[in-house]
Amino acid sequence: MTRKLRSKAPARTTYxxxxxxxxxxxxxxxxxxxxxxxxxxxxxxxxxxxxVPNAAYRHFASRQDLLEAVRSAALSELAKTMEAExxxxxxxxxxxxxxxxxxxxxGAGYLRFALTETGLFRTAFATPEFRGFTGDPARAGDxxxxxxxxxxxxxxxxxxxxSLPAERRPGAEFLAWSAVHGFAMLVIDGPLHTVSRGDIHxxxxxxxxxxxxxx
Amino acid sequence: MTRKLRSKAPARTTYxxxxxxxxxxxxxxxxxxxxxxxxxxxxxxxxxxxxVPNAAYRHFASRQDLLEAVRSAALSELAKTMEAExxxxxxxxxxxxxxxxxxxxxGAGYLRFALTETGLFRTAFATPEFRGFTGDPARAGDxxxxxxxxxxxxxxxxxxxxSLPAERRPGAEFLAWSAVHGFAMLVIDGPLHTVSRGDIHxxxxxxxxxxxxxx
DNA sequence: TAGCGTATGTGGACGGTGTATACATCGTAT
DNA sequence: ATACGATGTATACACCGTCCACATACGCTA
Numbered sequence: 001m002t003r004k005l006r007s008k009a010p011a012r013t014t015y016x017x018x019x020x021x022x023x024x025x026x027x028x029x030x031x032x033x034x035x036x037x038x039x040x041x042x043x044x045x046x047x048x049x050x051x052v053p054n055a056a057y058r059h060f061a062s063r064q065d066l067l068e069a070v071r072s073a074a075l076s077e078l079a080k081t082m083e084a085e086x087x088x089x090x091x092x093x094x095x096x097x098x099x100x101x102x103x104x105x106x107g108a109g110y111l112r113f114a115l116t117e118t119g120l121f122r123t124a125f126a127t128p129e130f131r132g133f134t135g136d137p138a139r140a141g142d143x144x145x146x147x148x149x150x151x152x153x154x155x156x157x158x159x160x161x162x163s164l165p166a167e168r169r170p171g172a173e174f175l176a177w178s179a180v181h182g183f184a185m186l187v188i189d190g191p192l193h194t195v196s197r198g199d200i201h202x203x204x205x206x207x208x209x210x211x212x213x214x215x
Numbered sequence: 216m217t218r219k220l221r222s223k224a225p226a227r228t229t230y231x232x233x234x235x236x237x238x239x240x241x242x243x244x245x246x247x248x249x250x251x252x253x254x255x256x257x258x259x260x261x262x263x264x265x266x267v268p269n270a271a272y273r274h275f276a277s278r279q280d281l282l283e284a285v286r287s288a289a290l291s292e293l294a295k296t297m298e299a300e301x302x303x304x305x306x307x308x309x310x311x312x313x314x315x316x317x318x319x320x321x322g323a324g325y326l327r328f329a330l331t332e333t334g335l336f337r338t339a340f341a342t343p344e345f346r347g348f349t350g351d352p353a354r355a356g357d358x359x360x361x362x363x364x365x366x367x368x369x370x371x372x373x374x375x376x377x378s379l380p381a382e383r384r385p386g387a388e389f390l391a392w393s394a395v396h397g398f399a400m401l402v403i404d405g406p407l408h409t410v411s412r413g414d415i416h417x418x419x420x421x422x423x424x425x426x427x428x429x430x
Numbered sequence: 431t432a433g434c435g436t437a438t439g440t441g442g443a444c445g446g447t448g449t450a451t452a453c454a455t456c457g458t459a460t
Numbered sequence: 461a462t463a464c465g466a467t468g469t470a471t472a473c474a475c476c477g478t479c480c481a482c483a484t485a486c487g488c489t490a
Contacts, residue, residue: 041447182393214428215425
């Protein structure tokens with residue numbers, strides 16, 4: 001009796017989930033997809049995994065930590081969507097026309113993801129201590145590149161094709177990114193909700209045109 | 216005894232706060248200023264107002280309702296900051312140079328607010344059912360105009376001055392707004408956190424230049 | 431001036447959340 | 461076979477938003 005002796009119930013449940021970490025992550029992704037970052041609540045994720053709340057703490061240090069993992073996944077999905085759009089345009093085409101098409105594809109993919117997977121998109125930018133839009137494999141698409149790097153590559157291509165003066169190349173990704181990101185945010189956050197879905201698309205085109213011309 | 220008879224304690228506190236609604240709103244604003252939308256928690260606001268949690272429900276239907284009021288105030292502060300920046304540049308100046316200066320002031324004010332009052336800025340765009348960037352006096356600055364309308368006015372001025380072709384005027388505010396808003400978001404949400412504060416300012420300038428040229 | 435109705439604040443409770451601490455169970459290496 | 465570390469459970473706490481019944485005080489009418 002020197003040992004602790006305060007048992008209660010036998011607990012005949014499964015134990016050993018198999019891959020709980022993955023299950024929790026996927027539950028978290030599903031929650032984020034449906035309701036954005038605030039919707040990824042730890043207890044609900046464990047519930048969906050068929051496990052008691054605290055079990056999560058064996059795999060994630062905190063809710064914030066889980067959310068971070070979900071965000072990584074969201075970032076990766078964003079990159080994949082962008083890659084898909086690029087592929088659709090025909091990746092190999094070089095020359096000025098190809099470079100422009102590529103840049104447009106990057107922007108279009110970004111916007112498509114924001115409008116289609118709003119919850120994940122919001123989650124991808126959920127604030128606390130960001131860090132990481134780059135080549136971290138966890139947050140990259142199939143090509144191994146993250147969203148930011150896909151954009152960078154598109155701009156490099158434009159510079160090589162001569163559509164973008166070399167002296168304006170450095171930092172240009174921030175400008176382009178700002179425009180597209182801002183448009184996406186304004187649409188999903190409401191300010192442009194009065195505008196019809198069709199017009200949204202048209203304005204999106206103009207945003208990208210502004211970038212091409214204004215860089 | 217037909218009446219309810221289940222009293223408990225005399226309760227000798229103040230009662231009749233004076234203007235609780237205002238106190239709660241201001242507490243909410245302070246919380247949002249310090250920590251963004253998630254930080255405006257109802258119980259804390261009532262605590263700061265020196266009142267029991269439920270008292271809030273006499274003035275706000277829910278936490279969401281309080282948050283909405285705070286957002287209105289944040290929007291109004293944004294408009295004020297923009298107005299201040301416009302005034303600084305010298306409002307009256309017309310002509311092409313004046314129009315450009317005005318547009319720049321609008322953008323600069325927007326960015327200043329985003330970087331200075333990050334919590335309020337985030338709160339101003341806290342999602343659920345947006346609606347209202349326009350002339351609602353509650354969310355306008357001293358001039359009675361909201362942020363969106365200040366931008367619109369600046370673009371009108373540019374069109375009149377001939378710096379912006381008339382056929383490109385319609386919808387131009389969405390393009391300009393997107394660029395500036397996106398830049399602000401990227402800065403405060405982290406992706407550009409690696410960039411130094413000084414460079415941020417420089418890039419902000421380039422964003423506005425891109426807008427001027429790309430519209 | 432007395433009384434009363436209503437606006438405003440209080441008290442207590444409920445279900446939900448994140449998380450800490452102690453315990454039970456299981457796979458595995460010795 | 462056994463001891464141990466990894467994984468899941470049980471229990472508990474503080475905090476949150478919100479519902480309900482009740483207490484109090486202000487301002488109107490009589």
